[in-house]
Amino acid sequence: MASDLRTQDIQNPVDVAEYLFRRLHEVGVRSVHGLPGDYNLVALDYIPKAGLNWVGNCNELNAGYAADGYARVKGISAIVTTFGVGELSAVNAIAGAYSEYVPIVHIVGYPSTASQKNGMLLHHTLGNGDFNVFSKMSKEISCAVSLLNDQHEAATLIDNAIRECWLHSRPVYISLPSDMVQKKVDGDRLKTPLDLSFPKNDPEKEDYVVDVILKYLHAAQNPVVLVDACAIRHRALDETHEFIVKSGIPTFVAPMGKGAVNETLPNYGGVYAGDGSNKGVRERVEASDLVISIGAIKSDFNTAGFTYRISQLNTIDLHSYGTKVRYSEYPGVRMNGVLKKVTAKLGQLNVEKGPKPNNDIPDEEVKSPEPTITQAWFWPRLGQWLEKNDVVITETGTANFGIWETRFPADVTAISQVLWGSIGYATGSCQGAALAAKELGIKRTILFTGDGSFQLTAQEVSTMLRNKLNPIIFIICNKGYTIERYIHGWEDSYNDVQEWKYKELPYAFGAEKDSVLTYRVSTKKEVEELFLDREFASGDTQKLRFVELVMAWDDAPVALKSTAAAAAKTNAEN
Known part of the structure; x- marks a missing residue:
């Protein structure tokens, strides 16, 4: 009652x-x-x-x-x-x-x-x-x-x-x-709308932490900034961007933080991942006397097999749950408010310039007469083709590690699953990302996934067609699980997959002939022609584009090779 x-x-x-x-x-x-x-x-x-x-x-x-x-x-x-x-x-x-x-x-x-x-x-x-x-x-x-x-x-x-x-x-x-x-x-x-505002930091604690950070910043001779995934996930990108621009400090991203920073900024220096870092990055970061770390997740793949060499004595860690200055912890002092105040009070800093990453193809690749598409050639070349506002999804494997060598245009959203690393994630994720991008008026969503990974979640191409989505999908055809081969089982059958006729799948899923464009490229020349194809490249093309990108089964980005070796060593430890 x-x-x-x-x-x-x-x-x-x-x-x-x-x-x-x-x-x-x-x-x-x-x-x-x-x-x-x-x-x-x-x-x-x-x-x-x-x-x-x-x-x-x-x-x-x-x-x-x-x-x-x-x-x-x-x-x-x-x-x-x-x-x-x-x-x-x-x-x-x-x-x-x-x-x-x-x-x-x-x-x-x-x-x-x-x-x-x-x-x-x-x-x-x-x-x-x-x-x-x-x-x-x-x-x-x-x-x-x-x-x-x-x-x-x-x-x-x-x-x-x-x-x-x-x-x-x-x-x-x-x-x-x-x-x-x-x-x-x-x-x-x-x-009454939901209150989605973050709890404010205690002003006294926040001001104290800000003063401590400023003291170390002004004393530093060659500081660097290292941005990671939690700056994205915990909605601190505006404060991070303002700090990076105003300070002019050389700024690097961890693999999971790819896309967090505008890579066209003059002080952007590339990807830092220990031994898997971009050229010149490891030396610059590890020689720094102060690292401003924003939103770090120091997992194995994100650090290229735990090969970070940064002393906590030279590190200021900013997080959603608190701040750590060297060995002093300040729980509950959230990074958003701290960054905002530090930026407002910055003043003149000592700034020593860092490396300038680019999308230049390595000399040995330029000079090579070999027509085969290599990982070392492809990822910088991709950087020349990407456009502002693209959404780029890379599967755990060669694509995820290869994208470290790609310098993005402004405002690119990068999606990968570096920590969880569930094979097959990227194709499903692409469907959701492409739909979200369409709702926001973003024109191009681009997926890079391996043939083995794709086979786990291939059905989502059907969902893309059903929802009239038009991503650009690259299936890296390299005959199996290359990342697994580098960890263990180089030529063992458990790392092989059945070779599908991938570009016929959209039609098997019910696509009309004029709603999909399909391609197979196996040489550098064919990639060049594809990237120059205006219908393929245009964000206004209202067709799903599906590419078989043929690469050698035993080729992988350098960063993957070193990380896989570290993973194999960790797996073997008693």
């Missing part, structure tokens, strides 16, 4: 599902990834009512990868799966998003609250009456879990989950039981 009275008091009732999807619309989501399942079907009816587009993926894993790519371009994303079978298929992708700080709202259609309460023996369950087992699994890869089992708590739990997703830049999990979809909540809450 009390419950009924509370519902009657609502002046502007809206259904729980409508409330949820309208909140997602509010924070910038325009398309929802996922798959239908009987426990989420009624909820899906509310997606268009909230002004959202339903994507409809081929499987939940791909949908999770796509939501990840969408969030990296748009700032946040959403995926809907069904209880048990659906959500577990997405877990790998959601874990990757958690690992790499990508904000995804994962909505799971649940059996009704009555079915849960009675422990009914339903399909998609373990048959033991436990309806919380899957949410418990997801708790470890979510920064908030909201189980919408009570309509009077539903709106509050929804708001909290979306806010946590945004602020922590990590996935959240929302259960939506089938009988809760049409329960009423207070629609007047929607008139």
Whole structure:
């Protein structure tokens, strides 16, 4: 009875599902990834009512990868799966998003609250009456879990989950039981936008940290800045950019931070990854007497096998959760506010110029009469072809390491999964990124993935066609898992894959003849001709472009070779 009275008091009732999807619309989501399942079907009816587009993926894993790519371009994303079978298929992708700080709202259609309460023996369950087992699994890869089992708590739990997703830049999990979809909540809450502002630093602590940083900055003779992924994920790029421009300090990026910095700036110096660094970068960074590190993630692949040689005694670490100046830690002093104040108070600094990366093709490649496309030739040549605002996705493997040698034009968004490294990620991610780019008016989304990687998630080309997306897809045809070969099993069959007729796949997925352009290039001359093809290169070409890019099976970027050797050594250690 009390419950009924509370519902009657609502002046502007809206259904729980409508409330949820309208909140997602509010924070910038325009398309929802996922798959239908009987426990989420009624909820899906509310997606268009909230002004959202339903994507409809081929499987939940791909949908999770796509939501990840969408969030990296748009700032946040959403995926809907069904209880048990659906959500577990997405877990790998959601874990990757958690690992790499990508904000995804994962909505799971649940059996009704009555079915849960009675422990009914339903399909998609373990048959033991436990309806919380899957949410418990997801708790470890979510920064908030909201189980919408009570309509009077539903709106509050929804708001909290979306806010946590945004602020922590990590996935959240929302259960939506089938009988809760049409329960009423207070629609007047929607008139007040969610507060997505980061908590302000304590002014006294922040000012103290700023003064300490300025003291070390002014004492330094040859400081450098090193920008990494968490500057992107924790929304500190504006403050980072202002600091880099005003200070003029030589600035480098870690592999995961590729795309965080405008690479046309005169003080941009290239990629620092220990022994895998761009030419001249390692020497310059490691000789510095002060490293301003912004948003670092010091994982194995991000450091080329833990080959960083930077002393903590010469490092200032700026993060979302606090600041570390040499060996002194200041928890809770977030980088955004600190960077803003440091920039405002900078004054004159000692700046020693750094290396100037370019897209010049190495002399030995220019002089070589060999027509075969090599990794060393291709990635700098790609840098000459890329355009401002491109979205560039590289799969874990040769592409991910090769892109280190590409100097970007301004405002390029780079997407890769350096830490989680799930093979097949990039093709699914490309679908979500291309959709987000289309919504933002960005004209070119470009994918580089290996043939082995592509075979894991090839179905998402179908989803791209269905949603009328037109990315440029390069399949590096090099007969298998080259990155794995360099770690172990050089010529073993487990690193081989069946050779597909890749460029025929779009048609197998239902593409009309005039909706796709397909190519096969196996020589440098053919790549040059392709890059000069105006229809292929244009952002206005309303066709998906699909390229078989033939490379030698045993060729890899230098950085991959050294990192793979380090990985093999680590794997062999007792």
